[in-house]
Amino acid sequence: xxxxxxxxxxxxxxxxxxxxxxxxxxxxxxxxxxxxxxxxxxxxxxxxxxxxxxxxxxxxxxxxxxxxxxxxxxxxxxxxxxxxxxxxxxxxxxxxxxxxxxxxxxxxxxxxxxxxxxxxxxxxxxxxxxxxxxxxxxxxxxxxxxxxxxxxxxxxxxxxxxxxxxxxxxxxxxxxxxxxxxxxxxxxxxxxxxxxxxxxxxxxxxxxxxxxxxxxxxxxxxxxxxxxxxxxxxxxxxxxxxxxxxxxxxxxxxxxxxxxxxxxxxxxxxxxxxxxxxxxxxxxxxxxxxxxxxxxxxxxxxxxxxxxxxxxxxxxxxxxxxxxxxxxxxxxxxxxxxxxxxxxxxxxxxxxxxxxxxxxxxxxxxxxxxxxxxxxxxxxxxxxxxxxxxxxxxxxxxxxxxxxxxxxxxxxxxxxxxxxxxxxxxxxxxxxxxxxxxxxxxxxxxxxxxxxx
Amino acid sequence: xxxxxxxxxxxxxxxxxxxxxxxxxxxxxxxxxxxxxxxxxxxxxxxxxxxxxxxxxxxxxxxxxxxxxxxxxxxxxxxxxxxxxxxxxxxxxxxxxxxxxxxxxxxxxxxxxxxxxxxxxxxxxxxxxxxxxxxxxxxxxxxxxxxxxxxxxxxxxxxxxxxxxxxxxxxxxxxxxxxxxxxxxxxxxxxxxxxxxxxxxxxxxxxxxxxxxxxxxxxxxxxxxxxxxxxxxxxxxxxxxxxxxxxxxxxxxxxxxxxxxxxxxxxxxxxxxxxxxxxxxxxxxxxxxxxxxxxxxxxxxxxxxxxxxxxxxxxxxxxxxxxxxxxxxxxxxxxxxxxxxxxxxxxxxxxxxxxxxxxxxxxxxxxxxxxxxxxxxxxxxxxxxxxxxxxxxxxxxxxxxxxxxxxxxxxxxxxxxxxxxxxxxxxxxxxxxxxxxxxxxxxxxxxxxxxxx
Numbered sequence: 001x002x003x004x005x006x007x008x009x010x011x012x013x014x015x016x017x018x019x020x021x022x023x024x025x026x027x028x029x030x031x032x033x034x035x036x037x038x039x040x041x042x043x044x045x046x047x048x049x050x051x052x053x054x055x056x057x058x059x060x061x062x063x064x065x066x067x068x069x070x071x072x073x074x075x076x077x078x079x080x081x082x083x084x085x086x087x088x089x090x091x092x093x094x095x096x097x098x099x100x101x102x103x104x105x106x107x108x109x110x111x112x113x114x115x116x117x118x119x120x121x122x123x124x125x126x127x128x129x130x131x132x133x134x135x136x137x138x139x140x141x142x143x144x145x146x147x148x149x150x151x152x153x154x155x156x157x158x159x160x161x162x163x164x165x166x167x168x169x170x171x172x173x174x175x176x177x178x179x180x181x182x183x184x185x186x187x188x189x190x191x192x193x194x195x196x197x198x199x200x201x202x203x204x205x206x207x208x209x210x211x212x213x214x215x216x217x218x219x220x221x222x223x224x225x226x227x228x229x230x231x232x233x234x235x236x237x238x239x240x241x242x243x244x245x246x247x248x249x250x251x252x253x254x255x256x257x258x259x260x261x262x263x264x265x266x267x268x269x270x271x272x273x274x275x276x277x278x279x280x281x282x283x284x285x286x287x288x289x290x291x292x293x294x295x296x297x298x299x300x301x302x303x304x305x306x307x308x309x310x311x312x313x314x315x316x317x318x319x320x321x322x323x324x325x326x327x328x329x330x331x332x333x334x335x336x337x338x339x340x341x342x343x344x345x346x347x348x349x350x351x352x353x354x355x356x357x358x359x360x361x362x363x364x365x366x367x368x369x370x371x372x373x374x375x376x377x378x379x380x381x382x383x384x385x386x387x388x389x390x391x392x393x394x395x396x397x398x399x400x401x402x403x404x405x406x407x408x409x410x411x412x413x414x415x416x417x418x419x420x421x422x423x424x425x426x427x428x429x430x431x432x433x434x435x436x437x438x439x440x441x442x443x444x445x446x447x448x449x450x451x452x453x
Numbered sequence: 454x455x456x457x458x459x460x461x462x463x464x465x466x467x468x469x470x471x472x473x474x475x476x477x478x479x480x481x482x483x484x485x486x487x488x489x490x491x492x493x494x495x496x497x498x499x500x501x502x503x504x505x506x507x508x509x510x511x512x513x514x515x516x517x518x519x520x521x522x523x524x525x526x527x528x529x530x531x532x533x534x535x536x537x538x539x540x541x542x543x544x545x546x547x548x549x550x551x552x553x554x555x556x557x558x559x560x561x562x563x564x565x566x567x568x569x570x571x572x573x574x575x576x577x578x579x580x581x582x583x584x585x586x587x588x589x590x591x592x593x594x595x596x597x598x599x600x601x602x603x604x605x606x607x608x609x610x611x612x613x614x615x616x617x618x619x620x621x622x623x624x625x626x627x628x629x630x631x632x633x634x635x636x637x638x639x640x641x642x643x644x645x646x647x648x649x650x651x652x653x654x655x656x657x658x659x660x661x662x663x664x665x666x667x668x669x670x671x672x673x674x675x676x677x678x679x680x681x682x683x684x685x686x687x688x689x690x691x692x693x694x695x696x697x698x699x700x701x702x703x704x705x706x707x708x709x710x711x712x713x714x715x716x717x718x719x720x721x722x723x724x725x726x727x728x729x730x731x732x733x734x735x736x737x738x739x740x741x742x743x744x745x746x747x748x749x750x751x752x753x754x755x756x757x758x759x760x761x762x763x764x765x766x767x768x769x770x771x772x773x774x775x776x777x778x779x780x781x782x783x784x785x786x787x788x789x790x791x792x793x794x795x796x797x798x799x800x801x802x803x804x805x806x807x808x809x810x811x812x813x814x815x816x817x818x819x820x821x822x823x824x825x826x827x828x829x830x831x832x833x834x835x836x837x838x839x840x841x842x843x844x845x846x847x848x849x850x851x852x853x854x855x856x857x858x859x860x861x862x863x864x865x866x867x868x869x870x871x872x873x874x875x876x877x878x879x880x881x882x883x884x885x886x887x888x889x890x891x892x893x894x895x896x897x898x899x900x901x902x903x904x905x906x
Contacts, residue, residue: 099692100688100793100794100795101793101794101795102691102692102794103793122692123692123693124692144637145637145641147635151635155608155612156635158641159608159612168886172882174882174883174886175880175883176883178793178858178859179793179858180791180793180825180858180860180863181791181794181823181824181825182600182604182820182823182824182825182860182863183791183860183862183863184598184648184860184862184863184864184865184867185861185862185867185875185878185879186867186878186879186883186884186887186905186906187645187648187649187652187887187890187891187905187906188611188645188647188648188649189645189886189887189890191641191644191645192640192641192644192645192890194641195637195640195641196641200640211695212691212693212694212695238665239552239555239575239576239577239665240576240665241665242664242665279732279734279736280694280739280740281732281734281735281736282734282735282736282739283735283736286733286734287733338633338634338635338636339633340553340554340631340632341553341554341555341634342553342554367635370634370635371633371634372633372634372635405631406633407631407633407636408638409636409637409638410633410635411635411637412637413637414637414638414639418638422638422639425638425639426638426639427627427628429625429626429627430627430628430642433621433627433642434639434640434642436893436894437640437642437645437893437894438640439893440889440890440892440893441886441889441890452639452640453639453640
């Protein structure tokens with residue numbers, strides 16, 4: 001084992017710490033898993049050179065490195081393993097906007113919201129918008145290939161990554177891509193690193209594609225008797241236009257929000273759809289009218305549309321309130337399963353059955369337009385038996401999604417929490433292929449071991 | 454060396470041939486390179502099992518396999534090497550459209566245009582549109598991560614690939630992705646295979662994302678005194694809206710078209726921009742008016758707009774006539790270099806200097822909105838000295854693009870023609886990383902050796 005003091009001396013002043021309170025604070029992401037290990041030290045890098053030094057030192061000693069952005073992950077991907085270096089990128093947060101090329105050159109610790117704000121100053125927009133966009137970092141977004149609400153029209157993180165600086169497992173820094181928009185020279189290594197959850201390399205800089213500022217949005221809210229009808233409406237809408245948001249809340253999540261803070265939502269509705277259009281000019285009104293017509297044609301119970309941004313924001317707030325509302329009901333296990341869009345009803349009916357069978361509450365909010373859902377398994381804090389039932393429900397939901405041709409994770413990543421279920425989705429041949437790539441890039445297995453796959 | 458007869462017996466009836474005329478016909482793609490080798494045999498697979506049998510047989514004997522779609526490649530990626538099996542996928546061309554999931558399940562030999570047509574029957578659209586869309590195959594599009602004219606707004610092939618069946622170098626068939634839109638489970642292997650030019654595996658099925666049918670398009674044509682002014686206009690337009698097409702022709706290509714077939718283009722113009730908007734409803738007129746205003750504000754000499762599709766098509770025809778027009782002027786070497794959009798003027802001025810220095814003609818057409826250009830090096834057929842000068846110019850243009858932070862290929866692929874220039878773009882560390890991936894996936898090096906990197 002090489003000497004920690006050597007590492008500390010090689011890094012920026014104050015980057016390395018073994019102070020117990022700090023180590024405790026950096027052991028876990030938002031999953032707050034009780035299986036997180038205890039690090040050897042925490043490195044808060046200030047430069048790419050700090051990252052290279054850390055990885056070189058770890059490689060020499062076979063010490064695991066667990067990279068970490070803002071710590072807002074929901075799958076345990078940044079949870080420490082015993083004896084690791086937790087490598088935090090939170091202090092590397094420079095942002096440079098280049099309006100001529102419409103790109104942002106960003107360090108990994110910069111928050112998603114900070115990039116959006118810097119782009120807005122130039123009349124530009126960075127679309128990917130995880131619900132946590134105010135507190136999550138670009139490095140974490142790249143590591144998980146994060147999605148969000150607008151990806152139904154604008155795609156996910158990987159669609160906006162034009163370039164990456166990556167520190168490999170031996171400490172080499174490679175520069176992939178650049179400020180050009182189209183580039184097919186060589187293998188798509190750039191895309192391989194996006195979504196690799198820190199297992200193949202550590203991102204120290206990203207070049208992100210920006211687009212012109214989003215047009216004003218009009219909003220539609222519609223309730224339906226059942227999730228089946230709501231989902232059929234989603235399919236019908238998707239065949240004719242691309243809304244800039246298309247979210248679904250099931251009855252349990254509507255009621256959780258109403259319990260938390262009365263917003264006048266219809267507690268008897270089987271499901272509620274929340275849609276937006278940001279089409280330019282007069283097309284916004286046309287798109288919203290078309291979606292309204294679709295909702296009514298499919299038997300929507302109530303349908304309300306508004307072109308007023310404040311009113312629209314009020315409804316979007318109901319959707320965003322779902323997570324805090326549900327959080328008050330107990331301890332949570334947050335799912336991220338996805339299925340082909342027309343199978344949403346089967347998924348939601350199956351989840352209701354799983355909830356009943358395991359005697360747990362499972363409200364669902366969904367990025368319905370993408371078929372990506374967040375069933376939230378709720379169990380009373382401190383009730384060990386309920387926790388076991390919740391874990392069982394959590395596994396059953398992933399198995400259900402796989403059986404429907406779906407995925408165990410649409411945007412949060414596998415992390416450490418969903419790792420056991422991954423082979424069921426990918427099968428042995430794809431798992432073997434995955435391990436061959438890992439072996440080729442990180443033969444000592446020091447980069448985020450136990451995460452991702 | 455295993456016996457060819459064994460392979461023939463394992464394949465679909467008539468799949469294997471060693472007939473000399475057929476072998477000659479399958480030796481080259483459109484680059485018509487005189488360095489193409491002579492295959493051992495040609496396999497025209499009918500099923501994924503044929504592909505697996507072929508690769509297993511080749512793997513056992515260490516025989517190279519050169520996969521091939523429609524043979525419309527422009528970089529020599531499908532040119533045979535001596536003693537290889539040319540594995541043609543042209544007979545595997547089933548297309549199934551699933552309107553509910555908005556996906557196309559496609560065999561690799563299906564033509565891009567056939568997929569577009571099948572999708573259109575369901576009111577859906579497959580956007581990627583290489584200029585060769587009527588004759589190029591989806592398998593080739595995936596292998597090169599093909600682009601086209603609409604990618605300035607709609608992205609490239611990789612943005613539409615949701616799933617792939619891939620036969621690996623040992624004959625294993627892996628199934629990646631599926632009909633779900635968002636999926637971050639495991640490494641982004643899907644994206645790694647897109648653009649890998651047949652060097653990592655052979656695609657036997659693709660699941661493609663479809664979107665609602667494109668809205669009607671309005672068209673703008675504007676001429677400018679210089680390419681600098683035209684390029685500055687492109688940058689300005691891109692900051693405020695996303696046109697569905699934004700093409701540039703330089704003076705040499707305008708004149709080549711006029712020489713070929715008089716269309717009334719302004720031979721004195723330094724550059725011509727061709728833009729389209731497909732914004733929904735009334736927004737189309739607003740976007741075109743805005744672009745017109747931008748062109749005039751930047752000093753456009755003449756600017757013409759039309760909402761009439763036939764008239765718009767006439768102008769688009771001028772752009773598409775560039776290639777046949779230039780082809781009549783001699784033998785061609787077709788470039789595909791790209792730079793960050795604001796550096797287009799530097800690139801074009803540099804290309805003009807290279808043309809003069811090497812005494813060759815180099816007209817340029819460009820997907821200007823993406824910074825992706827097609828300089829076409831013309832030299833008299835049969836003039837050996839001119840051919841040498843053309844090859845020199847070809848190399849110099851790639852070096853220039855690299856020096857401007859650009860790429861040697863934006864959408865055609867490296868193939869065999871640009872391989873020598875790739876290390877200059879990627880550098881030794883990225884080349885080494887590339888070879889580690891190749892070694893992990895194809896340790897015997899049988900898949901398309903000499904192509905891609």
